[in-house]
Amino acid sequence: MQLILFGPPGSGKGTQAALIVERLGFMHISTGELLRAAINSHSPLGQRVKEIVRSGLLVSDEIVSQLVREAIRPRLLEGKSIIFDGYPRTLQQVGDLEKLFEDTQVTQIKALSLDVPGEVVVSRLSGRLQCRSCGSVYHLDHKPPKMPGVCDACGGMVSQRPDDNPTTIRERLRVYEEQTRPVLDAYEGKGRLIRVSGEGTTERIYARIACALECHCV
Numbered sequence: 001m002q003l004i005l006f007g008p009p010g011s012g013k014g015t016q017a018a019l020i021v022e023r024l025g026f027m028h029i030s031t032g033e034l035l036r037a038a039i040n041s042h043s044p045l046g047q048r049v050k051e052i053v054r055s056g057l058l059v060s061d062e063i064v065s066q067l068v069r070e071a072i073r074p075r076l077l078e079g080k081s082i083i084f085d086g087y088p089r090t091l092q093q094v095g096d097l098e099k100l101f102e103d104t105q106v107t108q109i110k111a112l113s114l115d116v117p118g119e120v121v122v123s124r125l126s127g128r129l130q131c132r133s134c135g136s137v138y139h140l141d142h143k144p145p146k147m148p149g150v151c152d153a154c155g156g157m158v159s160q161r162p163d164d165n166p167t168t169i170r171e172r173l174r175v176y177e178e179q180t181r182p183v184l185d186a187y188e189g190k191g192r193l194i195r196v197s198g199e200g201t202t203e204r205i206y207a208r209i210a211c212a213l214e215c216h217c218v
């Protein structure tokens, strides 16, 4: 089964994806992580997208869909279950993903939205810290690393993401409403969206997601 995980910036997509990978054996693909890896490696692609990601705007559909296709087509052909975190984010990307599923004969797909109010996501993003090496996610108040600045998982350096400043957070939320809300509406309109509350403890939210994955709805 393939899982498309929607939710505004800071809704907990990455946090829940890590639990789903660990407990249910899915593979995780996050377009945000792929783009940050390109930026950190100073590759030509990274140089092209760096300013776009820092500003909170979306990278072009063509670049992102090609990245996704290259990263996962072989895995889909092997029958691997994948969590799509942050993709698709535009109606064009929805079409690109549908083509990829057709091409790899994937038919079992669930789309799930983590619903979290605006004020909660702003507070989550303002306190988020992330490991520069392994990508593990922390929060200054809810989940601080045991040693300040040091990743519990790999010992790497933990810091704030460059796009987690107040101006860019506002822009990312605006872009989400403008470009990704229509994607959610399209899935919902076709009766293909499961809505899950993204509020409460991470374990409670995980339990809701696991339940939605087990049931035969949608």
Ligand code: AP5
Residues within 6 Å of the ligand: 007, 008, 009, 010, 011, 012, 013, 014, 015, 016, 030, 031, 032, 033, 035, 052, 053, 054, 056, 057, 058, 059, 060, 061, 064, 085, 086, 087, 088, 089, 093, 124, 125, 127, 128, 129, 137, 138, 139, 140, 142, 143, 163, 172, 198, 199, 200, 201, 202, 205
């Ligand atoms: P991306 O990296 O995908 O960022 P995002 O969608 O803005 O989402 P985040 O990663 O910020 O939040 P999250 O939902 O993963 O929350 P997390 O689990 O970390 O994209 C970044 C940029 O890349 C985009 O702006 C764009 O430029 C580009 N891009 C990416 N995909 C693209 C695409 N498809 N097309 C074009 N451009 C694209 O949690 C957040 C914080 O909350 C953490 O500190 C966590 O510890 C805490 N937290 C989580 N759950 C809880 C809880 N239950 N209670 C309390 N705290 C919690």
Ligand code: MG
Residues within 6 Å of the ligand: 013, 014, 015, 030, 032
């Ligand atoms: Mg994320």
